[in-house]
Structure formats: C-alpha cells, structure tokens
Amino acid sequence: MDVVRGFNRTVTQRVGALDDKFLARDRPLAQSRLLWEIGPAGAEVAALRNRLDLDAGYLSRLLRTLEGAGLVTVTPAEGDGRVRMARLTEAGRAEWALLDRRSDELAWSMLAPLTTGQRDRLTTAMNEVQRLLMASMVTVEACPPADPRARACLRAYAGELAQRFEAGFTLATDDDHQFVPPAGVFLVATLASEAVGCGSVRFDADGTAEIKRLWVSGSVRGLGVGRRLLTELERHAAAAGAHCVRLDSNRALTEAIRLYRSAGYEEIPRYNTNPYPDHWFAKQLHREPGVSP
Amino acid sequence: MDVVRGFNRTVTQRVGALDDKFLARDRPLAQSRLLWEIGPAGAEVAALRNRLDLDAGYLSRLLRTLEGAGLVTVTPAEGDGRVRMARLTEAGRAEWALLDRRSDELAWSMLAPLTTGQRDRLTTAMNEVQRLLMASMVTVEACPPADPRARACLRAYAGELAQRFEAGFTLATDDDHQFVPPAGVFLVATLASEAVGCGSVRFDADGTAEIKRLWVSGSVRGLGVGRRLLTELERHAAAAGAHCVRLDSNRALTEAIRLYRSAGYEEIPRYNTNPYPDHWFAKQLHREPGVSP
C-alpha cells in the first residue's frame, strides 16, 4: 500500500509534470493534448470527448481554435451526418510529428542517465506496471445482451472463432433472452469505457448452469480478465441456485481450455449436439451461504 | 523507448488524473496540494515553494486563502525572522487526514481488482520504477565549494564520518581553493533541487589527481550516484591532463571501498600522512583524445 502511494506521488507528479511541459511548449496544454489525441488517423469528436473527458462545449471551442490555426479540419462523418470527424491538416501533421519527437525526447531523458543494466530493469518494470495497471482498471459488470458493448464483443467473438475454426463459425442470434435475468446473465469487461471481454451464463431448471461465449480481447489477454469473468459467472450461477456449471469448447481454443482446467473444470462426455465443440467440461459449485447476485 | 512512452501515457494520464481528482474533490487542486504538502509537521514557506515549484506571490496568496479558511497558520520561524513557517490548524489536520484517507483509497482501488500474485508483482515493479526514475532524475554538475548545496553536502559528509569513525572526524575547512578550477573541481549531485551527493578532485602538477570527499546521501544510496560522481571526477581529471587518480579511505566505509575496487582502483601503499585513512587506492586513466571538461 505504501509502495503504491509512494509510486503515485513520485511518478505521477514528476513524470506527469514533465510530460505536460514537453507537450505544451508553445500552445496551451489542452490544445496540445487535443492535437495529440486526434493523431494522424483523425478521430470522431465524440471519441475525443470521451478519451479526454472534456465538456462538449469546451471541446468544440478547442476544435475551433485549432481550426483557426489551420491545424485541423472538422467535417461531417460519412454515414451519420450528426457525427463529426476531426482530421489533421498538413500543418497539423507537422505539429503532431513535433509532439511525437518531444515524447521520444522525454522518454530518452528518462533513460539517458542510466547504465545499460538499469535501463533494462526500468523498461521491464515499466512494462509490468503498465500491464498490471491496465488489468486493475478493467471492470466487470452485468449488461443486457442487446447493449452496444455486448454486441461489439459478440461480433469480435464470432469473428475470431470464424478465423480459428477450420469449418468457420456462425453465431446463433436468437438466444439473447437466455442471458437476461432471471434466466441467465451477460457480463462485459470494460477498460476505459471500451468493451474488452464478455461472458454469459444460462441457469437451467435442473440446477445446472451453462457458460457460453466467454471472450477476451487480444489487447488485454494475459491480464486475468478471462478468469475474472469466469469467476463472476460462477458466482452468479451459484447465487441463482446452480450446483454445477457446464461449458463446451474446441481444441483450437487452447488458452480457454487451459483456463478451464486451471479453474477446476473437469472434462466430461458430450452433453449437447452443437456442431462446433469437441471438448466438454463441468465443475461442481460449492454454494456459499450469503452470496448475493 | 516505446515501453517508456506507453508507460508515460498510461500512468500519467490515467493514474495522474485519478490522483488529482482524489485530491481536489471540494477545493481547487493547488490548494489541496499545498495543504497536503504542508502536512501535520508543518513546513517552511521556502520549502513549499521549492517542492511545489510555485511562484512566490502565488504561493503567498494560496497560503492567505487557506489561512482565511482556518486551515493553516503562518508564523515567523524561530531563529530567522524572515523565514515563515506554515502549520496546520486543528481543522487543517482534519482535512489533511481526509486527503490521506483518499490517497489510501486510491492506492487500494488500484490493488483491489488484482489477485494476490498480481498485487505482489505490481508493488515490486512500482518500487523498481520509482527507484530507477529517482536515479535518472539525479543530475551531476560542477559547483563552487562555497555554494550552499556544497556546504550542505560537506556538513552531512563530516557528520557521517564523525559517527562512523571510532576516533571521530573533523573536516579541514581551509582547502576549498583546491577544488576551484583550474586547481580542481567540486561536483554536486542534485535530485529535485536538493543536494544528494558530492565529490571533488584536485589536479596536481606531477600529472596525478586526488579525489576527496565523495559522499552520497542515504536517501539515494544504491542508485549508482556514487559511481556517476566518481566517473565524472575521473573525466575531469583526465581532461586536466592527469594520468593517474589517487584517493584514500577507511575500512569503516565498506560501500565506498567496494565502489573503488569495482571501478578499477587498486590498493597502493600509504601516500599521505592524513590521520583518518587506512586504505589507499590508485587508478591509471586512459586519456581519450577530444574529451572536454
């Protein structure tokens, strides 16, 4: 705990202050940040507002300023005329490249005074901190399967299975109701208001439950998100009165199968007639009194 | 390099922003930071200005505001009537305690979602990052021996030797001129405008140089500051035309002696009549053409 506090104090204040100084050398910080965030690829105004957590009016004004300076153009997005797209002009890209260079300089200024060994240790530790902080920023919560975040996850899930299964994959689209309470539950994992994982469970009348559509985005794989989803799903199943959870999988999904085994699942014979799976698992739940959904 | 940039981005934006939000929930950030920095022990106004890097006038005004809110009292320091001391009132201490609690909550919010193993890895990595960033923020530069920073180091140096030598220690005070160019050089290591180490070298007419008063503050020991000072001193000696550096030490200074050996120094017979040392070392310098002071 004290380590974390010391880290927060030293690192965020010192590095943060430096970072700001590097970014905001000749224009207000908010403008530099915005320019930086738009990036060479451009960005939708709503996305910028979201990422920078700015007031809509304030952001609009900042965009007008950058537009006035000839660094940015804002045009209606194709498809939806309400949405607007911010893009860097030629001059804006030059400015962005300057910021990019400064960011490199800042990084180098942190490494330069160190010996080679220290540099290696620092970058290794930074990597670890960053990954684990990402992991700790992931939240898991229930959400209706019709929610846009859920849809985005399921699209990604289906796309991935279609790639990994030799026979391709088509997601059933008519069983959403199974994962709406009280019949079941659908969970999404969110990182910085972006959905990065999902999972669902259906409670059956015979005291069993079935977990389906567990998926974790590649961007956060290895951070324990899958395990958190699985644990939460089991908790919901137990709270709904299930004494046993089942699930199916395919040998192409090696990480998932490893996860199931290490979470206490044991292989059982085929229990359904789905065309895709070739492995089936089950786990007994120890019902803890007082668990709430 | 990319690791460092990713780290800067994630950590300063995410954690830094959170940190600010936690601190400044019901008063302006600058006021909260100041209140926090004063702390239960109180602090001199100059120290606050230094630590927070604020304009003197601005800081003064902030103090008046906190004073007006009944959170702080500012009184002349004992000893020097120009210096003023800021202290928390009863209400101020309560506010400080609140901030302290929030800081704990923030730290906990970062650890809570993780497994025990992940927590251990995160705190270990944070500790490493913090130490190495401190190391990389240390700057080494030449400075006159009469400079307040140099005096502070020498006081600390003498105090420490007095403690560690059985026979005590008294610092010679009349040889400052030896360490002023062109006769020699005095270096200080600085961390966040606080002197944390020093070292000096005297160039002799026979092509030898003598390193003296190498000291590193306990707060940064183990970060390679001693080695950096030593290397810099050797560089200055070489630039001044020396082909050999000598120094003396005492068996009580085990870390220093280990440093000298690992830096290529070899033990030689007594070369002076100083009462304190019982070990003497020398190292040949390889003069690199084009080295500049």
Place this chain on the structure above:
DNA sequence: CAGAATAGTTGACTAAAGTCAGTCATCATG
C-alpha cells in the same frame, strides 16, 4: 551602522480552463 541581500507579501494583471443553458441540424421511430 549603512547598504546589500534574503524571505515573503501585496496589487494589478492575463490567460487558460471549465461550466451551463440554449440552439441547430440530423437521424430514428411510430
């Protein structure tokens, strides 16, 4: 003991950051 230096304060500013309500165009829905 007369300056010079140091530590802090005050007044008069400016710029940047952020907020809020009201408006307008576009899109989805019955």
Place this chain on the structure above:
DNA sequence: CATGATGACTGACTTTAGTCAACTATTCTG
C-alpha cells in the same frame, strides 16, 4: 411526417492558475 433523441456548436459566464513588479521586514556584511 411529426416527435423525440442524438451530436455538436455558440454565447455568456466563472473559476483557477499563473505572472510581474513594487514593497516591507529581517538579517548579513564590510
């Protein structure tokens, strides 16, 4: 095709942050 929702923009503000120069009270120094 009216109605409401959505996404962005504008005007009119307030607050916060920060700067600069002039000024006062101590202390140091020759």
